[in-house]
Amino acid sequence: MTTTTSNRTKFWQSQDAEHHLHPFTNHGQLRKKGVRMITGAKGIYITDSEGKQMLDGMAGLWCAQLGYGNEELVEAAATAMRELSYYNLFFMTSTPYATELAAKIAEKTPGDISQVHFACSGSEAVDTAYKLVKYYWNMKGQPKRKHFVARVGAYHGSTTVAASLSGLSGMHPQFDLPLEGIHHVGPTPHWYANGQGLSEEEFTDVCVKAVEDKFLELGPENVAVFLGEPVMGAGGMMPPPKGYWAKIEALCRKYGILLWADEVICGWGRTGKWFGSEYYGFQPDIMTMAKGMSSGYQPISAVALGGDIADAIASNDEEMAHGFTYAGHPVAAAVALKNIEIMERDGLVGDAAQDRIDYFQSQIRTLEDHPLIGQVRGLGFLGGLQMVADKETRKAFDSEVDIGYRCRENCFNNGLVMRAVGDSMVLSPPLIITKEQIDELVTKARYALDLTAKEVG
Numbered sequence: 184m185t186t187t188t189s190n191r192t193k194f195w196q197s198q199d200a201e202h203h204l205h206p207f208t209n210h211g212q213l214r215k216k217g218v219r220m221i222t223g224a225k226g227i228y229i230t231d232s233e234g235k236q237m238l239d240g241m242a243g244l245w246c247a248q249l250g251y252g253n254e255e256l257v258e259a260a261a262t263a264m265r266e267l268s269y270y271n272l273f274f275m276t277s278t279p280y281a282t283e284l285a286a287k288i289a290e291k292t293p294g295d296i297s298q299v300h301f302a303c304s305g306s307e308a309v310d311t312a313y314k315l316v317k318y319y320w321n322m323k324g325q326p327k328r329k330h331f332v333a334r335v336g337a338y339h340g341s342t343t344v345a346a347s348l349s350g351l352s353g354m355h356p357q358f359d360l361p362l363e364g365i366h367h368v369g370p371t372p373h374w375y376a377n378g379q380g381l382s383e384e385e386f387t388d389v390c391v392k393a394v395e396d397k398f399l400e401l402g403p404e405n406v407a408v409f410l411g412e413p414v415m416g417a418g419g420m421m422p423p424p425k426g427y428w429a430k431i432e433a434l435c436r437k438y439g440i441l442l443w444a445d446e447v448i449c450g451w452g453r454t455g456k457w458f459g460s461e462y463y464g465f466q467p468d469i470m471t472m473a474k475g476m477s478s479g480y481q482p483i484s485a486v487a488l489g490g491d492i493a494d495a496i497a498s499n500d501e502e503m504a505h506g507f508t509y510a511g512h513p514v515a516a517a518v519a520l521k522n523i524e525i526m527e528r529d530g531l532v533g534d535a536a537q538d539r540i541d542y543f544q545s546q547i548r549t550l551e552d553h554p555l556i557g558q559v560r561g562l563g564f565l566g567g568l569q570m571v572a573d574k575e576t577r578k579a580f581d582s583e584v585d586i587g588y589r590c591r592e593n594c595f596n597n598g599l600v601m602r603a604v605g606d607s608m609v610l611s612p613p614l615i616i617t618k619e620q621i622d623e624l625v626t627k628a629r630y631a632l633d634l635t636a637k638e639v640g
């Protein structure tokens with residue numbers, strides 16, 4: 184570390200402390216400890232202002248499918264910016280980038296998804312889908328269908344609607360949420376934590392029955408939509424128990440309730456398929472997507488619609504009074520198109536990626552023998568390491584131990600980014616990760632777990 188880099192870091196830290204409010208951050212703690220400045224990134228590694236390199240096991244925030252500094256994406260952005268730095272999609276206009284991207288999304292999504300509306304972030308897509316669901320039922324002459332059923336433990340974003348739909352209780356009281364008409368059903372479909380004493384299939388039935396009970400309590404004719412992430416992500420990387428989505432899909436069809444898959448994390452290759460709904464074999468009416476669509480190089484998101492909601496909105500002869508200035512921005516759409524083209528060309532999704540996915544899954548499972556680890560779960564390039572105080576009884580750590588925070592810091596300090604969600608360490612590396620880099624990731628994760636075990640042992 185040179186004096187210059189150190190001084191530079193200190194300067195940024197004091198500037199940041201003076202002026203910058205961060206997302207999902209305890210500002211009191213941040214100001215005491217000083218922010219970590221990330222100044223560069225290439226491939227699957229990020230570098231901080233002290234020159235320290237870290238393997239990014241989280242692909243940023245589950246988004247950098249192609250890793251960092253991909254020259255083809257840089258070129259696509261520069262070309263689009265030169266050609267058409269901005270234009271909007273309002274009032275009967277489009278751009279080739281937005282139009283081609285809409286068609287590409289319709290092509291890659293499962294089943295009969297056919298209509299695409301753009302936004303700039305996952306939360307905006309979620310807000311948009313919420314409004315489109317209301318619009319649809321009003322248009323269909325069923326305005327009583329106003330109830331939205333989501334799940335305890337879900338994360339759907341941070342705007343007023345998206346935070347309301349999120350089932351993380353910490354997100355609600357500070358902001359007087361959730362909004363009326365939004366319901367969260369428990370238990371969270373996380374077998375390891377909530378299904379003790381039950382087979383996986385029995386636990387599936389418990390979860391599905393809880394959803395049906397909620398529909399019946401509200402009156403199914405008053406329920407607009409059921410909403411879920413195919414794999415619950417930001418709430419702790421929790422894949423559903425066996426058969427869950429097929430049964431949820433059947434339930435929604437039984438009562439004529441729309442099914443909305445929030446694919447903001449699961450979409451665009453994260454599960455090894457293009458979409459999480461494809462992985463689990465169910466057909467949503469509504470999909471929300473963002474993150475991996477542009478590998479995070481540009482802020483762009485989309486709502487994709489199929490079935491009757493798509494037809495009804497697309498053929499309605501009145502103005503749909505909704506939209507954002509930057510939605511489907513030409514530069515963002517150009518980058519997303521190139522990003523998808525590269526994923527297709529380089530075999531980063533589907534059969535061509537399976538060998539590396541299998542390796543990732545088998546290697547992270549070697550951590551299951553670690554004294555801190557109660558369960559390793561995952562699919563595709565998603566992994567979750569559940570830390571427990573007692574492996575036999577699955578006893579959780581006391582919250583004062585702050586086991587996740589400790590482990591995250593030990594990762595950071597030893598060259599690995601792994602995110603802590605409660606007592607789970609979460610992995611979502613770039614889809615370009617090689618087998619050698621998977622070995623490096625697992626070695627570093629084990630080392631950080633060893634250090635954490637020593638601290639609490």
Ligand code: PLP
Nearest residue numbers: 304305306338339340445447448
């Ligand atoms: N939906 C899901 C499933 C997410 O995981 C996220 C973010 O992590 C969002 C929505 C919100 O996306 P954004 O942070 O881009 O608003």
